[in-house]
Amino acid sequence: MRDLLDGAVGERMELKAYYADFEEKFWATTEPGFWKLERQQFFKEPDLESWQAFAKGDWQESLRIIEAGRPAMIDYYRKVEERGFVTRRVRVVEQPIIPYLQWELQILRMRDQYGGSVRIVDGEQVADFEHDAPLPEIYTLGTTVMYQAVYDDDGVLESARRFVDRDLVARCQRFIQNLYEIGQPLEPFFAEHVAVLPPPRQP
Template identity: 70%
Template sequence: MPDLLDGAEGERMELDAYYADFEKNFWTINELGFWKLERQQFFKEPGYDSWEAFARGDWDASLGLLEAGRADMAAYHRRVEEHGFAAYRVRVVEEPITAYLQWELHALRIRDQCGGSVHIVGPQQVAEFEHLSALPEIYTLGTSVMYQAIYDDTGVLESVRRFTDRDLIVRCQRFIQDLYEAGQPLEPFFVNHVATLPPPTSHNVSD
């Protein structure tokens, strides 16, 4: 398979401009919905209270903060439904599961339970598309816009690239949807692969 983005570079956006652009476009998504592909196995999310607790090694507090956000997450997805679309995510999970991903899968489980459907795929399901490099972190908002998240070497979101070519967006959306349909719903994966893991220790939360 050729490069998923077919060589397109998009428009680079700094984060403040991106956040405003995303908010404007998200609530005008058409019935095609929101589709997100997450490939990297480690990120940093400074400013997110649950991640901050996880990063300092306070696992119980981290999970408690995720649970405390459940009502807001449910309200968010009710609003999504009221706007006439749905949100879908595909999460690539390699094993052994990194400490970060263990935390993120707890967060994604709450999202999934609140209406933001998440499916899991393994690295073997994307290997044929990664001969040259890992798949990009992309998300499509209907057919009007797509973003690629760009992270620095430490895993912190640095900037985004914005794409508006409809043919490219539709092709990438279909790619994510195909992975979603081939993947496993999050809940059974979580029960079998995540729920039984011991809490991350303070020395491996950066893994």
């Protein structure tokens, strides 16, 4: 398969500009909605209190913080529904599930429960698209804009790239949607593979 982005590099954005741009365009999203592909297996999220607790090895505190965010999550997806669009996410999960993903899937499960539908695919299901490089971390808003998250070597978000070529955005959106359609709904996956795991241990 050719490079999913077809050689496009987009416009590099510093985080402050990216956050403002994304916020504005997210809440103006039209059909086919918001579609996100998450491929990388490990990130660091130092801005999130629940990740900080997780990184310190305090699993129960991390879960408590996630649970405390439930009202905000409900309000967020109520607002999405009022704006009249949907959010869909594909998460690639390789086995065995590493501690970071065990943590992230707790949050994704809550998203899934309130309208942010998540489907799981495994590494084998994307292998044919990764002969040259892993799939990028991308998300589309309607058919007008797409972002690619750019991470440093430690897995911390350092910048983003914005793409506005409508043909590219539409093609990538359909690619994510196709993966979504073959993916497993998060809830049964979580019950079988995540809920049974012991609390993760940090190395």
